[in-house]
Amino acid sequence: MSLNYDKIAIKKLFRTKLSKKLASMESERKSLKRQGTFHVILGSAFAIIILVDHDIIQKHNISPGDLLFIIVIAWLIFLAPYVVKYKKYKKKFKQQIIKEVIQAILPGSNYSPEKHIPRSDYQNSSFFLTSENRYSGEDLITHTYKGINFQFSELTTKKVTGSGKNRSTKIIFRGIFLTCDLPYKIKHRTLVLPDLSERAFGRLIGKFLQSKNITRDELVKLEDINFEKHFVVYSKDQIEARKILTPRMMEKILHYNKKTRHTIHLCFEPSKLYLAIPMNKNYFEPNLSSGIKFKDIRDICELIHTLTSIIDVLELQKEDYK
Amino acid sequence: MSVGIIAILAFVGFSLLVFIFIYNSIMGKRNEIENATGGIDTYLKQRYDLIPNLVSAVKKYMEHEKSLLENVTKLRTQAMSANPKKDDIAAINNEISKMLGGIMVSVENYPDLKSNTNFTNLQNTLKEVEENIAASRRYYNTAVTDFNNSLDMFPSNIIAGMMGMKRRAVFEAPEHEKKNVNIGELF
Numbered sequence: 094m095s096l097n098y099d100k101i102a103i104k105k106l107f108r109t110k111l112s113k114k115l116a117s118m119e120s121e122r123k124s125l126k127r128q129g130t131f132h133v134i135l136g137s138a139f140a141i142i143i144l145v146d147h148d149i150i151q152k153h154n155i156s157p158g159d160l161l162f163i164i165v166i167a168w169l170i171f172l173a174p175y176v177v178k179y180k181k182y183k184k185k186f187k188q189q190i191i192k193e194v195i196q197a198i199l200p201g202s203n204y205s206p207e208k209h210i211p212r213s214d215y216q217n218s219s220f221f222l223t224s225e226n227r228y229s230g231e232d233l234i235t236h237t238y239k240g241i242n243f244q245f246s247e248l249t250t251k252k253v254t255g256s257g258k259n260r261s262t263k264i265i266f267r268g269i270f271l272t273c274d275l276p277y278k279i280k281h282r283t284l285v286l287p288d289l290s291e292r293a294f295g296r297l298i299g300k301f302l303q304s305k306n307i308t309r310d311e312l313v314k315l316e317d318i319n320f321e322k323h324f325v326v327y328s329k330d331q332i333e334a335r336k337i338l339t340p341r342m343m344e345k346i347l348h349y350n351k352k353t354r355h356t357i358h359l360c361f362e363p364s365k366l367y368l369a370i371p372m373n374k375n376y377f378e379p380n381l382s383s384g385i386k387f388k389d390i391r392d393i394c395e396l397i398h399t400l401t402s403i404i405d406v407l408e409l410q411k412e413d414y415k
Numbered sequence: 416m417s418v419g420i421i422a423i424l425a426f427v428g429f430s431l432l433v434f435i436f437i438y439n440s441i442m443g444k445r446n447e448i449e450n451a452t453g454g455i456d457t458y459l460k461q462r463y464d465l466i467p468n469l470v471s472a473v474k475k476y477m478e479h480e481k482s483l484l485e486n487v488t489k490l491r492t493q494a495m496s497a498n499p500k501k502d503d504i505a506a507i508n509n510e511i512s513k514m515l516g517g518i519m520v521s522v523e524n525y526p527d528l529k530s531n532t533n534f535t536n537l538q539n540t541l542k543e544v545e546e547n548i549a550a551s552r553r554y555y556n557t558a559v560t561d562f563n564n565s566l567d568m569f570p571s572n573i574i575a576g577m578m579g580m581k582r583r584a585v586f587e588a589p590e591h592e593k594k595n596v597n598i599g600e601l602f
Contacts, residue, residue, distance in 0.1 A: 314557050314561070315557070316553065316556070316557070331451075331454075331554045332454050332547060332550045332551045332554050333550070335550035335551075335553045335554055336546050336547060336549075336550040339549075339550075
């Protein structure tokens with residue numbers, strides 16, 4: 094089986110099967126769009142009336158904070174039926190449209206719209222030093238390619254601190270997270286992270302700061318200057334890290350990084366590989382405002398193809414490992 | 416205590432701290448080279464230990480390559496008993512690498528040997544050791560480059576000069592291996 098998907102077949106799928114299903118859901122989409130717009134306008138009007146009409150505040154002796162709280166709760170209650178309807182539509186969209194597309198690219202794969210990568214995998218990767226207290230995700234896809242089991246999903250992790258007015262939310266990661274088998278034996282973790290220090294402070298100071306980073310394993314300095322500009326590598330074993338990141342492998346990772354158009358994070362763990370690609374775009378959601386076009390389906394196919402090609406890029410399927 | 420004296424003491428204290436920091440950094444880099452050298456030696460030793468097993472596994476099959484097998488055994492003995500101060504150990508190891516490569520190419524002519532499980536396992540182990548040697552040499556070169564940089568760059572070069580530190584040589588391939596390969600001549 095090859096991962097090179099047939100673009101013509103996808104176009105045909107869109108024009109025949111998917112267009113029909115989208116057409117059958119079109120009235121529902123337009124209705125939701127209208128209702129959504131209506132709720133936003135109504136909610137905003139309601140809030141403006143309450144805020145402008147000072148008599149309400151004075152008569153009932155309500156503080157501005159309490160009033161805002163009441164407005165928000167009232168709006169949410171009013172919005173609840175719409176939210177329920179949207180969730181139903183989203184579920185239907187994912188089952189009827191997204192699932193078809195995924196099966197066309199990865200026949201035999203398993204798609205679970207409401208599941209995500211386990212939190213333990215995310216934490217084991219050690220990509221992010223900030224510990225998360227909010228963990229959510231969706232659109233888990235599981236498959237086997239050339240004997241390598243892999244799975245990926247959208248993930249969002251956050252750190253929420255404080256409460257009330259002092260509450261702050263920091264997004265640690267939002268994007269795609271992939272895990273797969275690592276068929277060759279390694280003893281320690283090797284981390285390949287985006288090189289932010291070197292970009293910010295230049296090579297000399299950047300490398301100095303990275304070498305003093307006590308929150309990570311030992312800094313591994315590699316010979317490929319271009320690779321070093323984009324990535325910083327940490328590992329407990331300098332030799333093992335270089336065994337994994339051969340000059341050829343570094344070039345392949347650079348090329349792959351360019352292909353994703355985002356800055357990837359890679360973690361080689363004993364028996365597992367983790368890949369994280371930060372991105373804000375949510376690929377598997379319905380577009381209520383304009384509906385799904387072929388371009389959106391093509392983007393999903395490109396994303397899935399790019400993600401799963403990591404197995405070919407890192408040559409994980411090689412017979413030598415068996 | 417006057418401001419002037421405090422300023423002088425602060426300057427002296429700061430200079431001392433900088434000196435200690437740079438001194439420790441240079442020593443750390445020198446030790447890194449020793450660590451990397453140890454890594455190379457470990458994997459070379461593993462290779463030496465594999466050679467008798469390899470020769471024993473292939474000699475029954477590779478009657479025509481008897482001289483090649485004898486030479487690699489001879490070189491192995493030479494490498495293990497070599498004196499680092501007198502003998503060119505790097506040259507001996509390069510020659511061993513060349514001969515092992517020659518043996519692996521010759522194996523292609525012996526299908527029975529290729530399908531032998533014991534030999535296949537040995538071959539994989541040897542391949543892994545060669546990869547480890549290559550990786551440890553790269554680590555050595557990085558450690559030496561770091562050390563040499565600290566000897567050349569200001570202000571660490573001043574302190575390195577005071578300590579009598581000398582530049583180290585990186586691991587280099589022999590001259591004949593640096594030339595472009597003429598694929599036509601190989602056939």
